[in-house]
Amino acid sequence: MIKLESITKSFLLGKESVHVLNGISLDIEAGEFVAIMGPSGSGKSTLMNIIGCLDKPTEGEYYLGGENVSHYHDKELARVRNQSIGFVFQQFHLLPRLTALKNVELPMIYAGISKKERQARAEAALLKVGLGDRMDHLPNALSGGQKQRVAIARSIVNKPKLILADEPTGALDSKTSTDIMEQFRELNSEGVTVIVVTHESEVAEYANRTIMVRDGLLQPPAVMERGRLR
Amino acid sequence: MSFIENLGMALSSLKAHKMRSILTMLGIIIGVGAVIIVVAIGQGGEAMLKSQITGPGNTIEMFYQPSDEEIRSNPNVFQQSPFKQEDIRVLEQLPEIKRVVASSTKLSTARLQTESADVSTTGINQAYLQLNELKVEKGRGFSSADFLGGRRAGIISNKLQEKLFKEENPVGKIIMVSNQPIEIIGVLEKPTGLLAFGSMEVYLPFQTWRNIFGSSDFTQVTLQAASAEQLQVAGKKAAKLLNNLHNTEKSYQVINMEEIAQGVGQVTKIMTLIIGSIAGISLFVGGIGVMNIMLVSVTERTREIGIRMALGATRGQVLTQFLIESMTLTLIGGILGIFLGWGTSTIVSYFAGWPSLVSWQVVVGGVLFSMIIGVLFGLLPANKAAKLDPIDSLRYE
Ligand SMILES: Nc1ncnc2c1ncn2[C@@H]1O[C@H](COP(=O)(O)OP(=O)(O)OP(=O)(O)O)[C@@H](O)[C@H]1O
Ligand SMILES: [Mg+2]
Numbered sequence: 083m084i085k086l087e088s089i090t091k092s093f094l095l096g097k098e099s100v101h102v103l104n105g106i107s108l109d110i111e112a113g114e115f116v117a118i119m120g121p122s123g124s125g126k127s128t129l130m131n132i133i134g135c136l137d138k139p140t141e142g143e144y145y146l147g148g149e150n151v152s153h154y155h156d157k158e159l160a161r162v163r164n165q166s167i168g169f170v171f172q173q174f175h176l177l178p179r180l181t182a183l184k185n186v187e188l189p190m191i192y193a194g195i196s197k198k199e200r201q202a203r204a205e206a207a208l209l210k211v212g213l214g215d216r217m218d219h220l221p222n223a224l225s226g227g228q229k230q231r232v233a234i235a236r237s238i239v240n241k242p243k244l245i246l247a248d249e250p251t252g253a254l255d256s257k258t259s260t261d262i263m264e265q266f267r268e269l270n271s272e273g274v275t276v277i278v279v280t281h282e283s284e285v286a287e288y289a290n291r292t293i294m295v296r297d298g299l300l301q302p303p304a305v306m307e308r309g310r311l312r
Numbered sequence: 313m314s315f316i317e318n319l320g321m322a323l324s325s326l327k328a329h330k331m332r333s334i335l336t337m338l339g340i341i342i343g344v345g346a347v348i349i350v351v352a353i354g355q356g357g358e359a360m361l362k363s364q365i366t367g368p369g370n371t372i373e374m375f376y377q378p379s380d381e382e383i384r385s386n387p388n389v390f391q392q393s394p395f396k397q398e399d400i401r402v403l404e405q406l407p408e409i410k411r412v413v414a415s416s417t418k419l420s421t422a423r424l425q426t427e428s429a430d431v432s433t434t435g436i437n438q439a440y441l442q443l444n445e446l447k448v449e450k451g452r453g454f455s456s457a458d459f460l461g462g463r464r465a466g467i468i469s470n471k472l473q474e475k476l477f478k479e480e481n482p483v484g485k486i487i488m489v490s491n492q493p494i495e496i497i498g499v500l501e502k503p504t505g506l507l508a509f510g511s512m513e514v515y516l517p518f519q520t521w522r523n524i525f526g527s528s529d530f531t532q533v534t535l536q537a538a539s540a541e542q543l544q545v546a547g548k549k550a551a552k553l554l555n556n557l558h559n560t561e562k563s564y565q566v567i568n569m570e571e572i573a574q575g576v577g578q579v580t581k582i583m584t585l586i587i588g589s590i591a592g593i594s595l596f597v598g599g600i601g602v603m604n605i606m607l608v609s610v611t612e613r614t615r616e617i618g619i620r621m622a623l624g625a626t627r628g629q630v631l632t633q634f635l636i637e638s639m640t641l642t643l644i645g646g647i648l649g650i651f652l653g654w655g656t657s658t659i660v661s662y663f664a665g666w667p668s669l670v671s672w673q674v675v676v677g678g679v680l681f682s683m684i685i686g687v688l689f690g691l692l693p694a695n696k697a698a699k700l701d702p703i704d705s706l707r708y709e
Contacts, residue, residue: 131703134622136621136622136702136703136706137702137703156626156627157626157627157628160621160624160625160626160627161624161626163621163622163623163624164623164624164625165624169622169623171706175615175618175619175622175706176619177616177619179324179325179328188619188620188623189623189624191317192620192623192624192625192626192629193624197317236623240624
């Protein structure tokens with residue numbers, strides 16, 4: 083499903099270029115539940131952005147569902163994000179002036195889906211995450227956990243095969259975190275590939291594979307095992 | 313994404329900042345309003361000037377302008393009345409001419425016993441009454457019989473009645489005009505209006521006037537055409553006819569209205585253009601206001617733009633969203649401006665007695681123009697929004 087080949091990413095800061103990813107090769111099969119861990123600043127978010135087609139790698143090839151998307155244009159990347167990928171962010175990123183329902187409708191607007199179908203599908207998605215009674219609430223009137231559930235509803239509404247969550251529980255207490263992770267587990271059991279970036283080992287335990295990133299490189303599994311044992 | 317959806321989105325984000333939206337619109341409202349007012353009053357003024365030159369009821373005045381040669385051979389040419397009775401009869405035969413209104417005026421003396429006054433005595437033909445209503449407040453107006461028989465009947469002005477009769481009712485009384493007895497059949501209404509002083513006047517049927525003054529010539533001839541379109545043709549034909557009859561080259565003339573109307577049109581067009589471009593500048597300033605606010609809005613909504621892009625909005629869709637938003641802003645402003653301009657020019661024309669014309673072209677033009685301003689001045693902010701990087705925008709605080 084996902085195949086990264088020697089991906090590097092560097093940013094230009096003034097005249098100096100900062101190397102954030104230093105050659106990452108990675109395979110993720112369809113239906114996997116993967117956790118990405120690593121110290122702050124190691125490049126996890128940068129990697130997620132590339133996997134999510136929000137950013138392009140400096141070097142290397144990225145195959146998503148068999149297609150090489152590393153040289154796609156902005157417009158094609160937008161279509162891929164819209165159709166194939168669902169995002170969940172730590173800061174929720176809901177539009178504050180839209181109700182929960184309208185927020186969930188957004189990806190479908192850009193997919194060109196009719197108003198009627200949009201509404202029906204958004205309602206179904208909100209029901210699925212257990213927010214049937216909060217559809218007309220503005221984000222301000224929702225708790226953190228509820229906001230994140232709206233975000234999850236929004237991420238699945240276009241029926242993507244891949245869901246990317248960058249520290250989805252980072253702003254939530256542990257009980258709410260469990261709720262949210264249960265949502266991801268359920269989606270994964272339905273066949274959706276889920277990738278979660280996290281600092282919490284409780285969260286990583288939901289995954290069936292954990293990838294460690296350090297200084298823009300993947301840690302070999304052996305080192306990782308040792309890390310876990312300790 | 314459909315236009316309607318974009319429009320709904322634009323309206324809701326404009327509603328989220330009502331005060332700001334209204335203040336921004338104000339520039340467009342005033343700009344469009346000013347343009348409408350200028351154009352409306354300009355077109356109204358042009359229409360009024362043209363109608364004043366043409367005269368009411370498709371009429372045109374004929375005049376006599378003797379050539380140098382005629383003046384040399386006949387130094388008294390200016391003392392003579394230029395139009396003969398025969399001329400009138402010939403003019404009446406022209407198919408384009410509906411009526412020939414002819415009159416002659418001479419100064420003379422009106423006398424009642426010892427009381428006397430200098431009066432202007434006007435002999436009129438019957439057609440005269442069709443164009444110039446002689447409104448009587450006492451007695452009656454002229455009848456056909458008065459004209460045919462050349463009855464010694466006259467209508468006097470209010471001022472002359474005051475002078476000769478004081479409070480007495482003059483109807484049926486006889487006065488001496490140029491030492492000839494005239495029976496008064498009616499008295500004209502007092503002229504109304506601030507500047508109407510009234511003058512000493514006697515009106516007589518032309519036959520009667522001719523018998524008194526011994527002249528059958530007319531000093532004034534006005535032609536009335538069957539329609540406005542025929543007026544110019546009728547005038548030209550009439551002038552040619554009289555020049556032939558009198559063996560003159562072009563002494564008999566009518567005012568060339570086309571030229572004058574063109575001149576008037578030119579002047580009002582230039583005026584409208586000058587004032588209009590000043591109004592246009594205010595519209596331009598309004599457009600810059602729109603651009604400014606849209607730039608602020610794009611910066612404020614950086615995160616929103618990032619979210620939309622992450623969810624699959626293309627740069628084109630973001631560009632369209634902001635273009636439609638600024639266009640909606642100026643369109644609403646433009647429509648309100650049209651109402652403002654229409655209302656103001658209606659009020660102005662009501663008090664100034666000056667017609668105002670808000671044509672549909674101006675309204676449609678105003679709507680289109682304000683939309684164009686929205687697109688033009690929205691281009692820069694919308695482009696800024698579309699060029700944002702999704703990741704940077706998502707991180708934007
Ligand atoms: N646009 C950018 N320009 C310059 N440097 C950047 C840019 N984006 C990220 N970086 C740098 O890349 C490095 C990795 O950042 P990244 O956000 O991927 O870390 P992370 O692993 O997600 O950290 P955290 O766990 O704190 O979220 C950091 O040192 C950061 O400063
Ligand atoms: Mg991060």
